[in-house]
Amino acid sequence: MTARNLFLLPGDGIGPEAMGEVRKIIAYMNEAMNAGFVTDEGLVGGSAYDAHGTAISEADMQKALAADAVLFGAVGGPKWDSVPYEVRPEAGLLRLRKDLQLFANLRPAICYPALASASSLKPELVEGLDILIIRELTGGVYFGEPKEIIDLGNGQKRGIDTQVYDTYEIERIAGVAFEMARTRQNRVCSMEKRNVMKSGVLWNQVVTETHKAKYSDVQLEHMLADAGGMQLVRQPKQFDVIVTDNLFGDMLSDVAAMLTGSLGMLPSASLGAPDGKTGKRKALYEPVHGSAPDIAGKGIANPIAMIASFAMCLRYSFNLVKEADDLEKAIANVLDKGIRTGDIMADGARQVGTAEMGDAILAEF
Amino acid sequence: MTARNLFLLPGDGIGPEAMGEVRKIIAYMNEAMNAGFVTDEGLVGGSAYDAHGTAISEADMQKALAADAVLFGAVGGPKWDSVPYEVRPEAGLLRLRKDLQLFANLRPAICYPALASASSLKPELVEGLDILIIRELTGGVYFGEPKEIIDLGNGQKRGIDTQVYDTYEIERIAGVAFEMARTRQNRVCSMEKRNVMKSGVLWNQVVTETHKAKYSDVQLEHMLADAGGMQLVRQPKQFDVIVTDNLFGDMLSDVAAMLTGSLGMLPSASLGAPDGKTGKRKALYEPVHGSAPDIAGKGIANPIAMIASFAMCLRYSFNLVKEADDLEKAIANVLDKGIRTGDIMADGARQVGTAEMGDAILAEF
Ligand SMILES: CC(C)[C@H](C(=O)O)[C@@H](O)C(=O)O
Ligand SMILES: CC(C)[C@H](C(=O)O)[C@@H](O)C(=O)O
Numbered sequence: 193m194t195a196r197n198l199f200l201l202p203g204d205g206i207g208p209e210a211m212g213e214v215r216k217i218i219a220y221m222n223e224a225m226n227a228g229f230v231t232d233e234g235l236v237g238g239s240a241y242d243a244h245g246t247a248i249s250e251a252d253m254q255k256a257l258a259a260d261a262v263l264f265g266a267v268g269g270p271k272w273d274s275v276p277y278e279v280r281p282e283a284g285l286l287r288l289r290k291d292l293q294l295f296a297n298l299r300p301a302i303c304y305p306a307l308a309s310a311s312s313l314k315p316e317l318v319e320g321l322d323i324l325i326i327r328e329l330t331g332g333v334y335f336g337e338p339k340e341i342i343d344l345g346n347g348q349k350r351g352i353d354t355q356v357y358d359t360y361e362i363e364r365i366a367g368v369a370f371e372m373a374r375t376r377q378n379r380v381c382s383m384e385k386r387n388v389m390k391s392g393v394l395w396n397q398v399v400t401e402t403h404k405a406k407y408s409d410v411q412l413e414h415m416l417a418d419a420g421g422m423q424l425v426r427q428p429k430q431f432d433v434i435v436t437d438n439l440f441g442d443m444l445s446d447v448a449a450m451l452t453g454s455l456g457m458l459p460s461a462s463l464g465a466p467d468g469k470t471g472k473r474k475a476l477y478e479p480v481h482g483s484a485p486d487i488a489g490k491g492i493a494n495p496i497a498m499i500a501s502f503a504m505c506l507r508y509s510f511n512l513v514k515e516a517d518d519l520e521k522a523i524a525n526v527l528d529k530g531i532r533t534g535d536i537m538a539d540g541a542r543q544v545g546t547a548e549m550g551d552a553i554l555a556e557f
Numbered sequence: 558m559t560a561r562n563l564f565l566l567p568g569d570g571i572g573p574e575a576m577g578e579v580r581k582i583i584a585y586m587n588e589a590m591n592a593g594f595v596t597d598e599g600l601v602g603g604s605a606y607d608a609h610g611t612a613i614s615e616a617d618m619q620k621a622l623a624a625d626a627v628l629f630g631a632v633g634g635p636k637w638d639s640v641p642y643e644v645r646p647e648a649g650l651l652r653l654r655k656d657l658q659l660f661a662n663l664r665p666a667i668c669y670p671a672l673a674s675a676s677s678l679k680p681e682l683v684e685g686l687d688i689l690i691i692r693e694l695t696g697g698v699y700f701g702e703p704k705e706i707i708d709l710g711n712g713q714k715r716g717i718d719t720q721v722y723d724t725y726e727i728e729r730i731a732g733v734a735f736e737m738a739r740t741r742q743n744r745v746c747s748m749e750k751r752n753v754m755k756s757g758v759l760w761n762q763v764v765t766e767t768h769k770a771k772y773s774d775v776q777l778e779h780m781l782a783d784a785g786g787m788q789l790v791r792q793p794k795q796f797d798v799i800v801t802d803n804l805f806g807d808m809l810s811d812v813a814a815m816l817t818g819s820l821g822m823l824p825s826a827s828l829g830a831p832d833g834k835t836g837k838r839k840a841l842y843e844p845v846h847g848s849a850p851d852i853a854g855k856g857i858a859n860p861i862a863m864i865a866s867f868a869m870c871l872r873y874s875f876n877l878v879k880e881a882d883d884l885e886k887a888i889a890n891v892l893d894k895g896i897r898t899g900d901i902m903a904d905g906a907r908q909v910g911t912a913e914m915g916d917a918i919l920a921e922f
Contacts, residue, residue, distance in 0.1 A: 277755075280752065312679060312790055312792070313677050313790075314677060314678070333698075333720060336717075341758065347724065348724045348725060349723070349724050350721060350722070350723050350759075351720075351722045351755045351758060351760065352719065352720065352721050353754045353755055353757075354717065354718075354719050355698060355719070356716070356717050358709070358714070358715050359712065359714050359715075360713060385807075387645065388651065388698075388699050389704075389716075389718045390642075390716045390718055391717065391718050392716070392718075393716065394715075394716030395716065418807045419811070421786070421808050421811050421815075422811045422815040422820070425678075425790065425812055439750075440808075442750070442783045443805075443808055447786045447787065447790055450787040450790040450791055451790060455787070
């Protein structure tokens with residue numbers, strides 16, 4: 193069996209603690225299942241800045257490019273709030289997304305039954321919620337040029353960002369959404385602001401054409417992104433797959449994540465295009481939550497989103513579908529048993545720390 | 558007494574029906590209070606397109622510019638879904654905002670006590686909710702150039718929009734937010750994406766400097782816009798005044814509106830700068846809800862948001878503070894009495910149509 197190369201970037205804040213629990217699962221899979229994972233580890237975000245003065249070193253970028261999959265923790269924290277823009281912690285993540293060409297960001301917003309009551313929404317609106325948000329991740333206003341602050345003189349400055357989308361970028365992300373929908377409820381809702389943005393007009397056209405040409409079996413709906421945000425709050429279960437651009441995806445996936453009441457639990461996968469020869473995709477897996485500097489280092493962070501991200505890695509990078517299913521089931525079982533970290537604590541549940549949560553999941557796996 | 562000039566643009570869908578109820582209130586105020594309102598009326602959106610082939614005629618633009626205040630209904634509908642981009646219904650609204658220089662959009666997200674249970678959020682999270690979102694309305698990605706679709710050949714097109722903010726634009730909207738906060742709980746939360754957008758970096762800096770220079774008595778917090786969307790869902794009552802850019806304001810104010818359970822009830826005001834000589838501001842008042850073409854013409858639309866927008870007009874354009882308070886109280890009283898249009902119907906309430914709702918409010922006024 194060939195080695196399965198994982199590159200671990202725990203990052204800042206609670207990233208390293210959460211990653212520690214994934215390491216246990218990797219070790220177990222190597223021992224008990226002969227999974228053949230080979231891991232290496234690097235620095236990203238503030239910790240990379242402290243070590244090298246950049247948000248990720250060239251050496252680590254090379255390792256990320258060479259790996260079969262990257263596991264990413266979280267970046268940022270008040271310590272680095274005033275480092276220069278170019279080397280701020282997020283720059284490491286953005287560079288990974290861009291250089292690995294991870295254009296497809298998969299963000300499941302699922303509501304774990306055991307946690308429905310933790311949502312700020314009425315339980316009946318979120319019980320059984322299962323949305324997959326497909327966010328375009330390498331284009332749009334995140335990367336378009338010009339992107340600068342110009343000094344206009346007279347005490348005036350001008351801040352500029354550019355939203356750019358080309359046909360092929362929209363086509364390929366729409367393709368991912370339609371393919372994913374076919375494995376689910378076969379419904380896609382595409383969101384943009386075609387009523388004010390030209391990129392939204394193009395987005396709408398290309399999604400429509402892609403649908404017509406190759407995916408007319410899938411049900412397609414278009415919604416303005418602001419109305420989409422409303423509908424997510426009003427009746428989230430109306431959605432199956434949502435496809436949208438980088439910035440709307442950022443906003444909408446965060447709103448959707450919060451709806452579930454399971455924010456500390458939600459994973460994400462960022463995928464590139466399949467390689468022409470090997471069919472392999474570059475990939476990065478990361479929890480949706482951030483670095484939570486306020487609780488970092490205390491051993492109390494919830495490692496579930498990181499572990500669920502590893503489950504996505506098993507599924508999408510290594511086609512270990514049964515193992516992915518089992519790991520997800522292990523998480524659900526542990527929750528059903530009333531084992532909880534502080535962030536998802538409930539009456540009558542047993543509160544545990546990061547390591548104990550990881551162990552409990554491993555025991556169910 | 559000098560005349561008070563109102564220019565009415567009912568627009569499309571339920572706009573005209575809702576405006577009809579405001580007309581009753583205006584007539585009553587002229588008769589019973591000698592208010593001296595003089596009204597004129599024009600076309601905007603699809604109805605203007607049908608009449609003149611543009612989303613608003615030059616003559617109507619001149620009237621809007623000359624009026625003391627514009628009352629705007631709603632625009633759009635499936636009928637005009639495929640008219641050319643330049644003359645789509647929204648273009649009329651966008652031109653009004655731009656040419657009247659209505660840079661400050663005030664969107665209160667309040668939860669009427671009688672409607673707390675209509676929210677998709679748990680009632681305890683929204684009862685008593687009172688947020689004021691101050692959205693920048695004449696800048697950002699809505700108006701920045703280039704804004705175009707380029708044909709790249711080879712079947713490829715490129716859609717481009719440009720987000721632009723100058724120091725003075727951020728300064729003046731921040732000023733509005735701080736001034737408003739002083740009349741409320743004295744707290745402002747500024748939202749942007751400074752971690753990915755240069756305009757966000759400038760936004761953050763200018764808001765911080767404006768605060769330091771002139772409003773250091775107000776409590777200021779900064780939040781990333783995606784986190785802001787999350788926090789709105791998680792714990793909306795943490796906010797007093799939110800200030801943000803045009804596009805984030807569009808998204809966030811819609812999410813906030815939906816949280817209240819009172820979407821059909823929410824008004825907005827769009828204000829220009831005070832005139833150097835007269836101190837008067839150009840202003841446009843419009844409900845947050847759209848044209849709801851599915852229920853248009855049936856006499857069942859909820860006119861409350863339009864009436865509440867007129868209350869904002871009384872307050873901000875004519876300084877008729879008592880009248881504004883009274884009108885708002887009349888709305889709350891009618892709701893307390895269990896009189897409801899279909900969209901906010903509840904067990905044990907009495908369902909009425911548009912006109913009956915308007916009459917009930919007038920009777921309480
Ligand atoms: C950390 C930040 C740059 C990032 C983004 O804006 O994409 C984050 O919010 C996310 O959603 O992954
Ligand atoms: C109709 C549309 C152009 C408008 C906007 O995007 O600003 C609307 O959504 C709003 O929020 O007033």
